[in-house]
Amino acid sequence: MANLSYNDIARAIYMGFKNKDNQEMSLFVDNTVKFLTRKKLLSKSKNILDKLEALMNKDKGLIKARVSTAEKMTDIFKKDLNLFLLKKYNAKEVEMIEIVDSQHIGGVKIEVDDEVIDMTIANKLKKLQTHLTR
């Protein structure tokens, strides 16, 4: 049998959970755990859960954005950023995780899933450094 990827398993679990009543659900959970034990995948449950969460979020149209700035964001900026992210990722809802990191010097760094948009001064300086010392 070909190797099952975490993504495959997460997708199967997600599809299985849909449209089930309580009794069916508990049977399904039992079977899932048995399957994972048999395949020795219980130790990898964190990775599978991450993928499952990503699938659910995608279905709901929710994106999680980690936004880090040098100083605390103003409300107006947050609102603008929210609108920008909704439009860029074609999402229905944005969950923003705010981080304040003085090492950025200025600007903003946005992380959505694997995508990073780094507009901080620190990053610009680093790029300038490589440009000048090349």
Add this chain to the structure above:
Amino acid sequence: MNNNTNNTIVDNLKKEIENFSLKVKGEKTGRVTEVFDGIAKVSGLRDVKSSEMVTFSGGEVGVVLNLEEDTVGIIILGDFSKIKEGDTVSPTERILEVPVSEMQIGRVLNALGNPIDGKGEIKTDKTYPVEKVAPGVVTRESVNQPVSTGIKAIDALIPVGRGQRELIIGDRQTGKTAIAIDTILNQKGQDMICVYVSIGQKDSKLRKIQTRLEEGGAMDYTIIVSAGSSEPAALSYIAPYTGVAIAESFMDQGKDVLIIYDDLSKHAVAYREISLLLRRPPGREAYPGDVFYLHSRLLERACRRNKEYGGGSITALPIIETQAGDLSAYIPTNVISITDGQIFLETDLFYKGVRPAVNVGFSVSRVGGSAQIKAMKKVAGTLKLDLAQYRELEAFAQFGSDLDEGTKQQLERGKRAVEMLKQPQYAPVLTEHQIVSLYALVKGYMDNVEVAKIKMFESGLIEYTENNSKLFLKQVREKKMWEDDGEEELKGLITDFKTNFLATN
């Protein structure tokens, strides 16, 4: 420093900063999920390409080798002790490349093309991709110019041409590297740039080679690329490709390049290590399925390009180490079938005192014959026959003493041929001198010289000819072939010298 200089620096800096433009865009980064033995498994990195360079948050560089559904397998080039789980990995959108420059000549570089000899940085903007498709059919030309190695046994019997790939194969301690080094030393003044790629060798051995090349004045046209045995397997895997990328940069300028891979068995072992760590399925001798392609795509980049496409050539001398003379192992058979011939070195011959320990019977050059100069071809043709007959007779001559005159003569000639082809290390012989001694041998002038005195006879003859020849040597040097009057002159010289030699010795 005066004000004026200060201003210039500031102006230059301002100009550079004005030129600098930063486009911000979303980067598809990844996170390290696992790191072990020079390999990192990374999740994310959605748009990354195979063989793309990536950078870790600590500044380390890696190359993408495996693209899987959930993860990306990356080989880390250099120190991987500081990389930890959760580190960010960013793509560079550049396929692995190395810096190339004229300034690299005479230097010792690491597998990434950076100097490691402590002689300072090499500033260059030019880079070449490490992996490149070999030149196509229309750009190529047949091999028709010789690479003179200065080793009689090779130049006469297994000639190498510019653009050829000739394998040097043999057990440990049979003089494989010595042949390669002798060849480099003999390229002085022959308009050739040499690249010596050392893969998985001890640093002490490399240092010895470097010193030898420096003493012989060969570092003026040689580049050493080294991935030592203490460095990670990833660097050993990259090193030959780096070497050939540097060689290609010179070939693109229309120059002739000689590249030596010392040795490809260790390269295959390094690649096996990486492949197994990346969990690729093992095949024969646990090598991965694409180990043939690993070497064929490397050696195919050696070529001779025709004038319309800029000329230039890359001659490759890969080295393979066999175990107990086993030529039928996996890697030796692979590389034998890829190359245009092999120089087979044998332990038995080495200990018998036949050095270089070339087994003329098993060695072959499939394309070099057409690159040999006419004069050499003429004398070597008969020599090959003499040696072949000698080998055949040698075996059964041990049983009986009643041999007819013809057989005896062939045996004697063979003994002298073997004696004459012996040559000490670091003592290359000029082509025209090789022709003189080979001529004397194959025309039977050496038949009544004692076998033990052949070497003395040969060196004396060369000196005598060099001092007294007016036509023969000049004709061979200029026209690559002697004329009738030149041949007559040489015959006279040999006869004179021999009479003298036999009288005094």
